[in-house]
Amino acid sequence: MINEENKTQIITSYLEGNLDEKDTKEVEKKIAQDPEFKLEVELQRALFLAIREEDAENFKKELEQIHQEHFGSTEQPNTFEVGESDKSDNTTPVRSIPIIKAIAAALILLILSVAIIYLTRSTNEDTSGLVLLSKKLPVYEYGSNGFAYIQGDDNQTDSLTLQIISDQEYINQYHFKDTLKLYIDDINAEQRNFMVEYDNISNTYYLSLDTVRYQLERGFSQIFDLEPLED
Amino acid sequence: MKTLNQDYDLLKKIKQRDNDAIKKLYAQNFPKVLKYIVTNNGSPEDAKDIFQEGIYIFWNKIRLGEIKTLTAQLNTILFSICKKLWLQRLGKVKKWNSVSQDTRSFFWQKQNANGNESQIKLMKSVFKELSDMCQSLLKKWIAHEEPLEEIVLEFNFKNKRTATVRINQCLDRAKNLAKRKL
Numbered sequence: 429m430i431n432e433e434n435k436t437q438i439i440t441s442y443l444e445g446n447l448d449e450k451d452t453k454e455v456e457k458k459i460a461q462d463p464e465f466k467l468e469v470e471l472q473r474a475l476f477l478a479i480r481e482e483d484a485e486n487f488k489k490e491l492e493q494i495h496q497e498h499f500g501s502t503e504q505p506n507t508f509e510v511g512e513s514d515k516s517d518n519t520t521p522v523r524s525i526p527i528i529k530a531i532a533a534a535l536i537l538l539i540l541s542v543a544i545i546y547l548t549r550s551t552n553e554d555t556s557g558l559v560l561l562s563k564k565l566p567v568y569e570y571g572s573n574g575f576a577y578i579q580g581d582d583n584q585t586d587s588l589t590l591q592i593i594s595d596q597e598y599i600n601q602y603h604f605k606d607t608l609k610l611y612i613d614d615i616n617a618e619q620r621n622f623m624v625e626y627d628n629i630s631n632t633y634y635l636s637l638d639t640v641r642y643q644l645e646r647g648f649s650q651i652f653d654l655e656p657l658e659d
Numbered sequence: 660m661k662t663l664n665q666d667y668d669l670l671k672k673i674k675q676r677d678n679d680a681i682k683k684l685y686a687q688n689f690p691k692v693l694k695y696i697v698t699n700n701g702s703p704e705d706a707k708d709i710f711q712e713g714i715y716i717f718w719n720k721i722r723l724g725e726i727k728t729l730t731a732q733l734n735t736i737l738f739s740i741c742k743k744l745w746l747q748r749l750g751k752v753k754k755w756n757s758v759s760q761d762t763r764s765f766f767w768q769k770q771n772a773n774g775n776e777s778q779i780k781l782m783k784s785v786f787k788e789l790s791d792m793c794q795s796l797l798k799k800w801i802a803h804e805e806p807l808e809e810i811v812l813e814f815n816f817k818n819k820r821t822a823t824v825r826i827n828q829c830l831d832r833a834k835n836l837a838k839r840k841l
Contacts, residue, residue, distance in 0.1 A: 436827045436834075437823070437827055440830070468834060471833075471834045472834060474778035474781065475782040475797075475833050475837075476801050478780075478782035479782075479786060479798060479801045479802050480802050481779065483802035483803070487718070488711065490676075490678070490681065491711045491715075492711070494682050495685070495689070495707060495711070497682075498685060498689070499707075597691075599732050599735050600735055649698060650694070650695055653738070655739075
């Protein structure tokens with residue numbers, strides 16, 4: 429029975445989907461019959477949404493502030509302004525670039541360009557780490573070996589070099605151009621079973637690491653996460 | 660390499676939205692996400708948007724207890740979220756629902772997505788008129804979905820019953836203020 433004492437609690441439970449079918453029906457019946465109660469429900473729902481929205485907006489502002497502090501603006505600075513001396517001439521407005529703003533803009537662009545060049549250069553150059561294992565691995569035709577690790581030559585289509593690398597920056601990730609570099613922090617890497625398969629129809633590589641399988645992207649400069657395939 | 664304890668400590672601080680912890684997380688991880696997005700047809704501005712959305716989802720996952728045992732490093736999890744968001748924006752993966760279906764947030768997204776805009780605006784202004792204690796209490800309970808057990812400790816309430824009574828009093832106060840403005 430909904431009364432003045434318990435209505436706020438019941439509305440909360442209703443809005444959060446915590447009432448059973450019978451109580452939900454009672455609340456919905458009261459909403460339909462009692463405009464005062466309907467308003468209570470609407471205001472409480474609006475309050476919950478308002479608090480959530482406000483909190484998300486505040487968090488976004490905090491993140492924006494952190495971004496400005498650490499990485500500066502990524503927006504193009506406004507370099508054009510109407511000069512004071514041009515305001516009198518209504519027929520031919522001329523735009524001028526204040527020197528300080530121009531220098532600042534040039535510096536920002538220079539720093540941004542250097543940062544992008546640095547960040548996008550080949551991962552071959554900027555990854556170090558400790559190579560735990562390096563060995564030649566056969567590449568089998570996809571599906572020919574199943575999960576059984578049958579080491580036959582019949583279905584071998586190619587071979588590649590596998591490296592297991594321990595690196596503080598990259599954990600459970602891989603880089604795959606010519607060499608397949610697995611960034612896994614495993615000192616017992618030598619004891620693990622590795623198998624690489626290639627599906628020439630979809631141009632896709634698969635890695636089996638013990639009993640876990642991964643789909644690999646080959647030929648990209650960036651490092652990808654090692655994400656197990658779902659069964 | 661960071662120890663697991665350091666990650667657990669960071670996890671706890673991120674959950675509380677400790678400014679220094681969020682700053683550290685941001686400074687450590689943004690360059691990697693920027694690099695990934697710029698090399699995958701994105702701009703630095705795209706990287707910023709995706710990364711900030713990623714941090715919000717990451718915080719939500721920690722808050723809702725979806726990330727509590729560290730099977731992977733926090734940095735790896737955050738990068739993976741940002742990568743998914745970027746692939747989703749490029750249309751390479753189907754729309755990803757980042758909120759687990761058994762959470763209060765999911766129920767809210769499903770049932771209460773279309774609130775009355777003018778009422779929400781009214782309640783935003785009403786919320787600011789509440790006492791600091793009510794604002795903090797409702798924010799922790801509604802927006803951060805902190806369990807009552809944590810609220811009892813944080814606000815020094817006698818027990819969960821007292822916490823519920825105080826929450827309801829704050830809700831009533833907000834609704835009464837709103838009715839006067841209608």
